[in-house]
Amino acid sequence: xxxxxxxxxxxxxxxxxxxxxxxxxxxxCAILSPPPGRQLAVSTDTLISGVHFPENTAAEDIGYKxxxxxxSDLAAMGAEPAWASLAITxxxxxxxxxxxxxxGFNELASKYKxxxxxxxxxxxxLSITVNITGFVKPENLLRRNQAKHGDKIFVTGxxxxxxxxLNAVLNNLPLDHGLNYCIKRLNxxxxxxxxxxxxxxxxxxxxxxxxxxxxxxxxxxIASQCGAIVNLENLPLSDALLQYYxxxxxxxxxxxxxxxxxxxxxxxxNNVEDIKNILQLNKIDISCIGEITDSLEVNCLFxxxxxxxxxxxxxxF
Amino acid sequence: xxxxxxxxxxxxxxxxxxxxxxxxxxxxCAILSPPPGRQLAVSTDTLISGVHFPENTAAEDIGYKxxxxxxSDLAAMGAEPAWASLAITxxxxxxxxxxxxxxGFNELASKYKxxxxxxxxxxxxLSITVNITGFVKPENLLRRNQAKHGDKIFVTGxxxxxxxxLNAVLNNLPLDHGLNYCIKRLNxxxxxxxxxxxxxxxxxxxxxxxxxxxxxxxxxxIASQCGAIVNLENLPLSDALLQYYxxxxxxxxxxxxxxxxxxxxxxxxNNVEDIKNILQLNKIDISCIGEITDSLEVNCLFxxxxxxxxxxxxxxF
Numbered sequence: 001x002x003x004x005x006x007x008x009x010x011x012x013x014x015x016x017x018x019x020x021x022x023x024x025x026x027x028x029c030a031i032l033s034p035p036p037g038r039q040l041a042v043s044t045d046t047l048i049s050g051v052h053f054p055e056n057t058a059a060e061d062i063g064y065k066x067x068x069x070x071x072s073d074l075a076a077m078g079a080e081p082a083w084a085s086l087a088i089t090x091x092x093x094x095x096x097x098x099x100x101x102x103x104g105f106n107e108l109a110s111k112y113k114x115x116x117x118x119x120x121x122x123x124x125x126l127s128i129t130v131n132i133t134g135f136v137k138p139e140n141l142l143r144r145n146q147a148k149h150g151d152k153i154f155v156t157g158x159x160x161x162x163x164x165x166l167n168a169v170l171n172n173l174p175l176d177h178g179l180n181y182c183i184k185r186l187n188x189x190x191x192x193x194x195x196x197x198x199x200x201x202x203x204x205x206x207x208x209x210x211x212x213x214x215x216x217x218x219x220x221x222i223a224s225q226c227g228a229i230v231n232l233e234n235l236p237l238s239d240a241l242l243q244y245y246x247x248x249x250x251x252x253x254x255x256x257x258x259x260x261x262x263x264x265x266x267x268x269x270n271n272v273e274d275i276k277n278i279l280q281l282n283k284i285d286i287s288c289i290g291e292i293t294d295s296l297e298v299n300c301l302f303x304x305x306x307x308x309x310x311x312x313x314x315x316x317f
Numbered sequence: 318x319x320x321x322x323x324x325x326x327x328x329x330x331x332x333x334x335x336x337x338x339x340x341x342x343x344x345x346c347a348i349l350s351p352p353p354g355r356q357l358a359v360s361t362d363t364l365i366s367g368v369h370f371p372e373n374t375a376a377e378d379i380g381y382k383x384x385x386x387x388x389s390d391l392a393a394m395g396a397e398p399a400w401a402s403l404a405i406t407x408x409x410x411x412x413x414x415x416x417x418x419x420x421g422f423n424e425l426a427s428k429y430k431x432x433x434x435x436x437x438x439x440x441x442x443l444s445i446t447v448n449i450t451g452f453v454k455p456e457n458l459l460r461r462n463q464a465k466h467g468d469k470i471f472v473t474g475x476x477x478x479x480x481x482x483l484n485a486v487l488n489n490l491p492l493d494h495g496l497n498y499c500i501k502r503l504n505x506x507x508x509x510x511x512x513x514x515x516x517x518x519x520x521x522x523x524x525x526x527x528x529x530x531x532x533x534x535x536x537x538x539i540a541s542q543c544g545a546i547v548n549l550e551n552l553p554l555s556d557a558l559l560q561y562y563x564x565x566x567x568x569x570x571x572x573x574x575x576x577x578x579x580x581x582x583x584x585x586x587n588n589v590e591d592i593k594n595i596l597q598l599n600k601i602d603i604s605c606i607g608e609i610t611d612s613l614e615v616n617c618l619f620x621x622x623x624x625x626x627x628x629x630x631x632x633x634f
Contacts, residue, residue: 022356027461027540028393028525029358031453034351039339041346042434044402044448048441076345085361087404087446117359124365124444129404129437131361131448136348144344208345223344 003121010098011086011116015106018115021083030117032083038135043073049126053187054169059097061187062128063104069210070132071112071191072261076208078142078200079134081112081193086119087129112193140200142265147205147224151266151292154275156192157285158238159213160249161185163257178240185238189261195284199265202275206265212256214309217264218298224266227295230255232302236287255300255309266292320438327415328403328433332423335432338400347434349400355452360390366443370504371486376414378504379445380421386527387449388429388508389578393525395459395517396451398429398510403436404446429510457517459582464522464541468583468609471592473509474602475555476530477566478502480574495557502555506578512601516582519592523582529573531626534581535615544612547572549619553604572617572626583609 012025023031034040047066049055057065067084074081086105090098109116114132165186168179175183192208199206205224207216213230221228232251241249267275272288279286300307329342340348351357364383366372374382384401391398403422407415426433431449482503485496492500509525516523522541524533530547538545549568558566584592589605596603617624 022455023460028390028523029360029396029451031394031458032357032359034357036353040349040351042349042400042402043346044404044436044446046404046406046437046439046446048406048439051439051441073345077348079346083359085359085448087361087363087448089363089365089444119361120363120446122363122365122368124368125442127406127441127444129361129363129446131402131404134346138339141348143340206345 006093006098006121010102011119015110016113016115018082018113021115021117024115025118032117035135039138041074041077041079041134041136042131043070044129044131045069045073046127046129054166057187059100060104063101064108064188066128066130067105067108067114068189068191069261070130071108071193072189072208072210074132074134075192075196075263076142076206077134077136078140078196078206079136080197081114081132081134083117083133084109084114085117085131088119089122089124089127091123091126142196142200142204142206144205144207144220144223146203147220147226147266147292148268149226149292149294151268152272152288153217153228153230153264153266153290153292154286154288155209155213155236155262155264156195157262158236158241159209159260159262160241160254160257161238162189162259163253164241164244166259178243181238181240182244186259189259191261192263194282195263195279198278198282198284199275202267202271204265204267206263209260209262209264211258213260213264214255214298220264220266221296221298225296227293227297228290229293230290230298230300232300232307234287234289236285251300251307252309323410323415323438327419328436332427333430333432335399335430338432338434341432342435349434352452356455358391358394358396358451358453359448360387361446361448362386362390363444363446371483374504376417377421380418381425381505383445383447384422384425384431385506385508386578387447388425388510389506389525389527391449391451392509392513392580393459393523394451394453395457395513395523396453397514398431398449398451400434400450401426401431402434402448405436406439406441406444408440408443459513459517459521459523461522461524461537461540463520464537464543464583464609465585466543466609466611468585469589469605470534470545470547470581470583470607470609471603471605472526472530472553472579472581473512474579475553475558476526476577476579477558477571477574478555479506479576480570481558481561483576495560498555498557499561503576506576508578509580511599512580512596515595515599515601516592519584519588521582521584523580526577526579526581528575530577530581531572531615537581537583538613538615542613544610544614545607546610547607547615547617549617549624551604551606553602568617568624569626
């Protein structure tokens with residue numbers, strides 16, 4: 001099967017058609033018509049087999065996750081998803097694998113109306129690079145550098161589940177309901193697109209938690225030239241996680257493990273009630289986990305006692 | 318050295334600044350302002366070590382080529398280059414290698430005013446994926462499906478040099494002036510951006526020759542529902558190639574070898590003189606190599622005798 005047969009069979013028949021895609025897969029370039037008055041938000045993420053997902057991960061889950069982690073970057077800017085390019089490197093032209101990969105990819109693409117506009121298919125060790133473009137109104141951009149002394153710090157959803165899921169997969173732990181939930185959180189992260197769009201009219205700093213809460217919160221603090229206090233007793237934890245830790249959470253993997261893909265954002269005291277209300281109306285759970293300070297440090301407190309957390313994020317090199 | 322140190326040291330200080338890049342590397346997404354009245358042309362190409370370039374290729378050349386092959390896709394649409402994302406997977410954080418890689422990348426980025434707007438740096442077997450965006454006027458788009466019966470077929474530059482260069486590198490041939498020229502053609506392909514822009518006001522079909530002339534011409538014929546005759550005696554061949562073949566060219570590698578990155582385009586008889594004049598004025602060499610037919614076949618003739626060419630392009634799988 002040639003590269004072109006693969007393209008025709010698996011990539012060209014995307015489920016999402018958009019009027020702003022004037023020419024999709026099949027020429028030297030895709031031709032796109034950006035909407036007037038909007039800016040483009042663009043991000044790229046690569047997933048490597050054995051690094052970003054365990055080697056035995058199901059093809060559907062890899063397809064889903066490769067789009068999800070990119071959508072998560074759009075969420076952190078308050079952008080509306082539009083177009084994706086998919087560069088996939090495969091050890092062999094395994095049609096069954098590709099079909100299942102695209103099932104997972106297209107499931108999420110359909111949900112967020114993302115058109116697959118192009119890409120490349122090459123042979124080599126399994127690796128997927130997605131380039132995603134979304135639209136933002138210039139005045140509604142979520143930036144990392146908007147945090148201010150006294151702002152409250154929030155996160156969506158719960159933290160630490162994906163790290164437990166990874167541990168369960170890598171160490172072949174006997175699975176129960178809770179571990180299955182955590183593995184799902186690892187393989188099928190939910191990009192917080194709706195939360196990003198709802199937050200975008202407010203002047204908040206935001207980032208998606210891909211490298212671990214502490215590492216990502218530090219990015220906000222560095223960009224905003226501020227510090228933060230995190231109150232560990234307020235971290236949102238799932239029942240599955242509490243059960244796994246027998247109600248004695250181990251903070252290090254919760255704060256330093258990656259793959260949560262929740263949003264971390266800050267809000268001035270004035271906006272806290274409005275933000276809480278609008279997210280609650282849209283059934284998005286958020287938790288206040290701390291406060292921005294004027295120091296340049298990120299410190300963790302548990303019942304007002306300083307806790308020393310060693311590791312603060314995944315490092316590739 | 319962390320991923321973030323790498324980003325700061327090697328990628329953030331791009332040499333090209335553009336007013337339409339409102340936010341470059343350093344947040345969750347880049348923020349871009351597309352020009353009014355233009356459409357976007359977007360393409361993605363992955364280069365894998367040992368597949369798209371020999372493993373011992375110099376870092377500068379890999380950096381140059383990874384941008385060049387993407388620019389070549391913009392050239393084939395008649396687009397003006399603007400923004401690039403760079404996803405690079407590296408076996409180790411080799412700072413000297415990265416510095417040299419970016420020297421090659423930035424050399425070409427500076428020439429065509431391409432801003433590096435983002436990307437991803439991951440660890441694994443060496444592989445580079447570039448996503449490129451250019452601008453086109455809606456009325457000036459070069460498409461593959463514009464070829465018509467009776468059109469003349471042209472190519473820019475010369476064909477087959479890169480294939481000889483690859484052969485020289487892979488088989489450690491003793492180098493002379495001609496082989497060094499062919500290796501340079503392999504490692505430093507010149508994207509035909511100017512030719513694409515000059516051709517864009519004419520209604521021509523165009524494609525860049527990345528998989529070999531015959532394979533790429535067939536893409537034009539399939540998209541345009543036509544056929545073609547290629548007159549082999551008219552193929553533009555370099556002195557280095559003729560010397561290598563002792564003036565007895567082997568057509569198969571010349572027609573089927575990839576990596577030429579010249580443009581192949583068609584023109585109605587009416588436009589031939591105008592196109593020749595404007596390209597000559599801009600010192601771009603073109604050769605008429607054949608004619609579009611109303612059959613659905615691509616045939617090669619040498620002095621009016623049919624020549625059977627077996628292989629017609631690189632296939633990844």
